[in-house]
Amino acid sequence: MLDLLLVTLACFSAGAVGALATAPWMNLSRLVGNAGALLGALGAFALGLAGLVGGNLQLNIPDLLPIGGVALGVDRLSAFFVVVIAAGAIPAALYALGYTREYAGKHSLARMGFAFNVFIAAMILVVLARNVLTFLFLWEAMSLASYFLVMTEHEREDTVRAGWVYFVMTHAGFAALFLGFLLLTRATGTMDFADWGAAAAKLDPTSRNLIFVLLALGFGSKAGVIPLHVWLPRAHPAAPSHVSALMSGVMIKLGVYGIARVAFDWLGAGPAWWGGAILVVGAVSAVLGVLYALVEHDLKRLLAYHSVENIGIIMLGLGGGMLFQTSHLPGLAALALVAGLYHTLNHAVFKSLLFMGAGAILHATHTRNMEEMGGLIKRMPQTAALFLVGSVAIAALPPLNGFISEWLTFQSLLLSFQISAHTVNLIFALGVAALALTSGLAAACFVKAFGITFLALPRSESAAHAREVEWTMRAAMALLALACIVLGVAPPLTLAPLEATVFDLMGGLADMRFDWNAVVAHDGFGWVAPLWIALGLVAFLVAIPLAPRLIGANNRRRYYETWGCGRALQTARFEYTATAFANPFKRVFALLYRPVKELDIEFHPESRYFVRTIAYYNEGRLIFEDALYRPLLRMIQALAREARVLQSGNVHGYLVYILVALVALLILTV
Amino acid sequence: MASLIKHIWKTPVVTEALRPGADTEIEVIARHIDDGARKRLGRSLHIRQVDAGSCNGCELEIGALNNPYYDLERFGMHFVASPRHADCLLVTGPVTRNMADPLKRTYDATPAPKIVVAVGDCAHDCGVFAGGYAVVGPVSAILPVDAVVRGCPPEPRAILLGILAALERRA
């Protein structure tokens, strides 16, 4: 166990140092850096598995750091997250072998390789950290390494701006964490995480609440939940795609890790509003994240917004778990937590896959703008197929992995009727609605993402001349696609270790049964057999095309132009654009987007009957970015005004007052 | 809404009946079309109407085929939106220069087996538009026509007869 950890770290440091040492020989340094990362990630994977099967590890190096020194340890939760990180890092490193080639000469591959190794190593060590100082140190190291990776293309000013926002946000989060840890340390009088669980239970409510809020803010900003998400859609697309994959697929999960630790380990069960808050935040993040993704036409930023959405789904599971725990239903709490963690792993897999797909497209077409893509399924068929797998998985469609974890989340939320507190029930009901809306919108969004990007005719020269990417990148994606399928059709592989993990964490045995072919939630409340669904799909898909042959149907095919009402030419200009595709949503949710529509028509100087150009803008505004506080101000002013007009001689005015007063009284009296 | 239901309740089925014996032309047609259609396309015929430059007189009559009185649907025929779904092109009007190419494309877009029925005098010989500078010629100049329906405009029953004729020619 220990030597495994040491080997892993050795690989990473070798990769990091080697990349710097071989800086002059660009390709060599590229190879060394990424190979080191690959080997290290493999080692980490083994380490995580060893931890999951119950391997244990305590490592204290007192004099490596001041106060407390370095303390590392492996328990099941840490091990699980190590596996998640490795699951993202292995293919990322493999992918980077090919992907970083185009950076050769433009940017320093040595620095990139160094930062890449440090980044992965830091992430792995963070989840192993066992005392405050170690944790904060590694957390900062991780943030800085990722910051440098984001700044790779530092010559582009949007990258610089993104990096700046990222830097500020991540350090605001760090400050919150620092404060929270400080308070907790002072209150409990110890810096070792191990002793917190017992000590924190005896704290007075106010300081516990304060600590919870601070830590939740800190970890939430790393996880990128709304409204702390502003850095995410900026920073992730700016980074090189294999790094985007790591950040979006893995790094933000450390926020989830933190919140899980806080809620179930360090602070223990808290008041109901903790869980309620997490659940509501999750619901909001899920819905708004996917809504923003829908109107986004920059492929990588679209994926980044989907990370916000999926974090929201995970938070639904966590928050549900916390609420169940407060209402003394350990079984359901465990179930919800299992669902959340399962989705954490799944999201790491399919989001990395999708970001790598986006990277491959960027590599091939040199654009991130979906409006310039199209027809790529014919030019890069394998990438297209792999991206499709990722799309189906993230849209939570059976039989892939997104489906099973979202299904579990649904089960745990629906089972909330066992709690007998109306307010909690309503919160859960809204959670159900939010999750449902999210999954529907996610499906819609990936119809757009895949359809506009890969189908029909290419919308630009660069897309028309796209070529399939090299084999390392495809291999990395294939690996992840395979994982999507396996995690989807064979849930026991994940559920068994997760059950143990959650049991270790909070002592509740998840309220479910599963065997090789079926998962059953709460003795027959709901069940699903993804393997059988998959087999059924395959069987029918084989059988149905044969049927017409048997009954002797006409099998003649003729290829002819797309029907355009007899129109002579058929070009990409006739295709539906991403903007047009998203427009219904823009109109339905106009309240959120506040779209500003402009239409400039330039007429021919001779006659207005001849139009030269028509320019149509339909930009949505991001309320959180540019006006989080403005509505507040507006509200205050409005209130002032209202106060003045209180005395309108208006019958309804008075009736309204009566009604409001009545309702208020009722609420107060009860 | 209540009143609407009442109205529906009051209104009888106004479709011309297919009483055996009653030798209304429509009934004869109908029986033929039943046989012809059954032989040819399994009692299901989907029609795509193409206006190749007509004055819309024929369209009015074709539209009448859909009304409750003629009720084309009862013969298993109905109009479809895309030539991909169609078995029969119902072409009206003299073929104008602008419509010649689209007409050809529509024909090519229609999956075989397919029939073409030219409806109206214009479709047959360009009628009063013959020799006009914008006119390419009759439908037969562009497509292989299976049947022609004379008349300016032809009656709905005549159009039905035409479709029947086309079916039988192919059958």
Next chain:
Amino acid sequence: MSAEVLAKVVNLLSFVALGLTILLIVRTSLEGQVRVFALQSFVLALLSMLIAAYSESLELLGVGVALVVVKGITIPRVLNRAVANIGLQRAAAPYLGTAPALIICGVLTIIAFYVMTPIAASNPLPTADAIPLAFAGVLVGFFIMVNRRRAVTQILGFLMLENGIFLLALLATYGVPFIVEMGVFLDVLVAVLIMEVFVYHIKDNFDSIDVGELGKLKE
């Protein structure tokens, strides 16, 4: 009829009543709204007769009959006449559109549930379960009255409110004594007639029956 069945039926009918109250927001034509009101009155009458049958109270039966006569037939007549005289058809002209109004109704309903569930639980009668529904009806009726611009439709809101209160009394205490109920009915009838006249006058003076216009009276 067993208490359990009665409770179920009462729940259902009260729900229908509440649904009709909310339907008033959706219907645009005045005739439609009047019809909705009449329908609700009939539902209430049916309800009171059922309860009468269950509790073998003759006067409750009487109340039901009176309900049919007064609210089911007479008042709708009067209202329709008013509508015809004023000659306006799409009359709702509410302050809030349908969608937000519906949302508010949902919120009010939930509030009513919150407030009234404990009270209902403390009430021994088998009909008590439906009390929150009746109360929701009251709140929604009140909201309709608030939300309407035109006097006639405000009357409708008022009548709905009145129906809600009647239902509440019916469910909570099997209705107030016969004579009181009669008095209430007469009051309502008179009120409606007065309002009708009042509406004419507003119309004459302002050439519109938009109560918002009354704001001018201030100056």
Next chain:
Amino acid sequence: MLTEITIELLQLLMVMLGSPLLVGVIRKAKARLQGRRGASICQPYADLRKLLTKEMVIPENTSWIFRFTPYLLATTMLLSALIVPVLTTRTPLGFMGNIIALMYLFLLGTFFLALAGLDAGSAFGGMGSSREVAIAALAEPTVLIAIFGIALRAGTTSLDGIIARSVADPLLMLNAGHLLAFFAFFIVTLAETGRLPVDNPTTHLELTMIHEAMILEYSGRLLAFVEWAAGMKLFLFLTLLSNLFFPWGVALANTPVALFTAFLALAVKLLLFAGAIALVETLVAKLRLFRVPELLAGSFTVALLAVVTAFFIK
């Protein structure tokens, strides 16, 4: 073992062969309500048979997605036919998934159909898929909340379990929450299966199309499969409506008699629903596309009310 297989085969056959008939019945009923004689109720069979005899005209710039989708649509529907308790609450393969899994299977079909709509690169197809996914997405919350309402009453989300519990409850029809959930689910059914007032299945004007616009490019055998799958989807949704909300007659044990009565009961219920849909489609006009969200919001409110009621009122 043998009985299991026969039962599944029975269900499969009912959905496969029953769906065109259902469509035919609805068309006939509509024709009658409009004072027309209408096609025979077997017309859809004739249409499908004819489509199978025709050649396929495939747009040049489509990919394998376009050719794959019709088969996938049929697949998802047939797979659902194995899960949905059409005749009996003891569906041998019922363990494959509960009602939520079922809804996601339908969503899988919608997903690929929308992709196929984009594949040909025609403006109509794109418009159709954009609208289709929009409506599907907005319908999703109602579906799940309605399911929540049912689960609250039945204490389970397994299709068989729900029916079993419902049969046991004699006063079911007097349960307001139950009826509310039913209304919500009915509206969603109209939306999901592309009926009026959400989508007009008989429209000829591309700009008003939703489902039709996506399949404009299909022809021959592929079109046959798409149409057939659409019919099966309607059949399955109506079966769910009739068996989940009006569970009378569904076989609780797999005896021949019980299955036969279940068959008759289902036939009657579907007939009624067909009539109801025909009536709705005759009475109401198609909603403007951007009024549809209001309808769905309304159905969502109803579903939520059903849940709230279940919480507050016994």
